[in-house]
Amino acid sequence: MSYTKYLPASLHGWRRGIWLVMGMLLLVTVLLSIILGPMTLPAKQSLLSIIDQFLGSELSQLNAFQKTIIWELRWPRTLLALFIGALLALCGAVTQGLFRNPLADPGIIGVSSGAGLGAAIAIVLLPASLSYLTTPVAAFLGGLITTLLVYRLAQSQNGGTSVLILLLAGVAIAAFSGAIIGFMTYIANDIALRELTLWGMGTLNGANSTSIWLSVMTCLCLLVFYQIQAPALNAFLLGEAEARHLGINVEKLKLQLIVVTAIGVGVAVSATGIIGFISLVVPHLVRMTMGTDHRLLLPLSALTGAVLLLMADIGARVLLAPVELPVGLVTALIGAPFFAFLLIQQRKRLSTL
Amino acid sequence: MLTIKNLLVQQEHHQILSLPAASLVSGELIAVLGPNGAGKSSLIKTICGEWSASQGQIYLHGKTLENWNRELLAKHLGVLPQASQLSFPFKAQEVVAIGATPLSLSRHDINHAVQKWMLATDTWQFADRLYSSLSGGERQRVQLARVLLQLSQAERAPLLLLDEPTSAQDLGQQHQLLNLVKSLCQENGFAVISILHDLNQASRYADKVWLLQQGELVAQGSPLQVLQPETVMKIWGYQPELFFNSQGQQILV
Numbered sequence: 001m002s003y004t005k006y007l008p009a010s011l012h013g014w015r016r017g018i019w020l021v022m023g024m025l026l027l028v029t030v031l032l033s034i035i036l037g038p039m040t041l042p043a044k045q046s047l048l049s050i051i052d053q054f055l056g057s058e059l060s061q062l063n064a065f066q067k068t069i070i071w072e073l074r075w076p077r078t079l080l081a082l083f084i085g086a087l088l089a090l091c092g093a094v095t096q097g098l099f100r101n102p103l104a105d106p107g108i109i110g111v112s113s114g115a116g117l118g119a120a121i122a123i124v125l126l127p128a129s130l131s132y133l134t135t136p137v138a139a140f141l142g143g144l145i146t147t148l149l150v151y152r153l154a155q156s157q158n159g160g161t162s163v164l165i166l167l168l169a170g171v172a173i174a175a176f177s178g179a180i181i182g183f184m185t186y187i188a189n190d191i192a193l194r195e196l197t198l199w200g201m202g203t204l205n206g207a208n209s210t211s212i213w214l215s216v217m218t219c220l221c222l223l224v225f226y227q228i229q230a231p232a233l234n235a236f237l238l239g240e241a242e243a244r245h246l247g248i249n250v251e252k253l254k255l256q257l258i259v260v261t262a263i264g265v266g267v268a269v270s271a272t273g274i275i276g277f278i279s280l281v282v283p284h285l286v287r288m289t290m291g292t293d294h295r296l297l298l299p300l301s302a303l304t305g306a307v308l309l310l311m312a313d314i315g316a317r318v319l320l321a322p323v324e325l326p327v328g329l330v331t332a333l334i335g336a337p338f339f340a341f342l343l344i345q346q347r348k349r350l351s352t353l
Numbered sequence: 354m355l356t357i358k359n360l361l362v363q364q365e366h367h368q369i370l371s372l373p374a375a376s377l378v379s380g381e382l383i384a385v386l387g388p389n390g391a392g393k394s395s396l397i398k399t400i401c402g403e404w405s406a407s408q409g410q411i412y413l414h415g416k417t418l419e420n421w422n423r424e425l426l427a428k429h430l431g432v433l434p435q436a437s438q439l440s441f442p443f444k445a446q447e448v449v450a451i452g453a454t455p456l457s458l459s460r461h462d463i464n465h466a467v468q469k470w471m472l473a474t475d476t477w478q479f480a481d482r483l484y485s486s487l488s489g490g491e492r493q494r495v496q497l498a499r500v501l502l503q504l505s506q507a508e509r510a511p512l513l514l515l516d517e518p519t520s521a522q523d524l525g526q527q528h529q530l531l532n533l534v535k536s537l538c539q540e541n542g543f544a545v546i547s548i549l550h551d552l553n554q555a556s557r558y559a560d561k562v563w564l565l566q567q568g569e570l571v572a573q574g575s576p577l578q579v580l581q582p583e584t585v586m587k588i589w590g591y592q593p594e595l596f597f598n599s600q601g602q603q604i605l606v
Contacts, residue, residue, distance in 0.1 A: 102440055235454045237441050241403050247427030247455035292441040
């Protein structure tokens with residue numbers, strides 16, 4: 001939004017309009033998420049029910065059973081989808097900036113796998129009564145260790161990061177954590193096994209008030225923190241030396257971003273399992289249409305990520321109804337071809353590495 | 354404004370740079386000359402603090418670099434890198450605007466300053482093009498505009514370090530760029546240290562020449578004093594002929 005003065009009028013309007021468009025899309029998607037599912041609810045009455053809930057009025061004529069579906073099942077799930085989607089997209093945008101590399105995505109470089117490993121260990125080995133606390137913390141630690149490891153590995157002499165090493169590190173970490181998670185499955189007791197299996201599919205099914213509150217708070221904190229760092233992130237893209245000359249404490253910035261992003265990925269992974277590709281696709285789409293300025297990129301990525309994950313979840317519920325697909329499967333169906341498309345697009349540049 | 358004392362830079366026990374004493378005052382344009390591998394870029398990297406010296410001190414306005422506040426230093430010390438890669442789609446004007454990071458400017462003032470410096474560096478005509486689509490010389494000038502914006506709020510004379518600013522420019526742009534830098538020295542009191550390759554450009558624009566060879570400062574002084582044919586022969590192994598043009602400037606061919 002910053003240099004709008006010199007933009008052609010059409011683009012100027014487009015930049016302002018994007019918020020309106022995305023906001024509308026968000027509202028429509030939320031409403032669809034409330035009414036669609038194995039049992040379709042009447043749209044108008046559902047909308048009235050939402051209005052009732054917030055204004056305390058009595059307009060809706062839904063019966064108690066239908067209200068229960070909305071408020072016990074679909075509304076929590078919708079909230080979780082929105083905030084996890086925003087969180088994933090934010091973490092993706094920042095990871096790409098941190099690695100100065102448009103292909104660096106927490107899922108691809110192994111950070112999500114690392115967080116998943118931490119979460120799996122916590123689910124199986126730590127007492128179930130504390131799992132609401134231990135799972136996110138273990139996921140955060142797993143994500144943090146992986147990020148630090150990958151960053152150290154991929155850093156090249158000239159201060160950039162090597163795409164090749166990033167991707168290979170992702171392969172290695174995914175294989176390693178896959179093996180350990182498999183091992184955990186063998187030694188798990190029945191309760192832990194059930195939880196592990198459900199969680200491992202990457203599903204928004206497990207929405208409960210703890211996971212929702214944790215996601216909402218983390219998402220909002222990250223949004224504020226990243227927004228403060230947005231100008232520094234812009235400068236960081238020019239190169240570490242250049243950012244230092246611009247008065248930025250680069251070492252501190254990197255450490256903060258790594259830790260905060262690991263928190264974000266850890267919370268997301270512990271709440272919903274590994275949902276891939278949102279963090280890769282969304283920042284790319286936003287960059288392609290709106291440019292790279294992080295002051296705009298970050299909040300818009302969050303909004304787009306929220307809408308996209310919610311859409312994917314609606315798809316997961318509707319496509320094979322009444323059977324419900326894991327949402328991670330739907331995002332992978334959209335995301336993997338997109339990733340292949342990016343590879344083709346950048347083949348020339350990447351093949352020289 | 355810049356004083357260098359007993360500077361010694363080592364890397365893995367190899368001495369790469371030794372500078373017993375050098376200084377410059379505001380308004381001065383220094384050309385750093387020397388053959389490849391003489392330590393020119395190392396000198397720039399050490400002065401801007403990217404590399405730390407094993408021994409010796411560098412004072413900017415009487416204070417060592419470590420004693421400067423980060424943001425204040427950024428307003429007074431700008432570095433133009435030799436080449437910059439950007440793997441993200443920034444527009445040229447967005448790259449320039451990043452120069453405002455350490456400054457306290459309103460959005461409106463930033464827009465204004467971006468335009469001013471892009472016009473000055475002859476880059477305004479592609480302000481809306483993607484940085485990655487520009488040629489090497491155009492990118493370098495965009496980066497120069499960014500650095501000049503960064504120094505535009507200096508409270509005391511700023512120091513500008515240029516690492517081969519003319520390397521990717523065509524002849525016209527080389528002179529336009531050096532004229533701009535020269536006028537910043539004369540009118541705004543900038544001090545500039547620039548790595549140059551063309552000896553005649555150095556004698557035409559620089560107030561002083563620092564001649565480096567194998568990490569040693571072998572000569573410093575006015576271009577006329579330093580750039581004698583026998584010195585050039587000794588350093589570069591090429592015997593030039595010396596001419597003088599109508600304004601009495603020396604030309605080495």
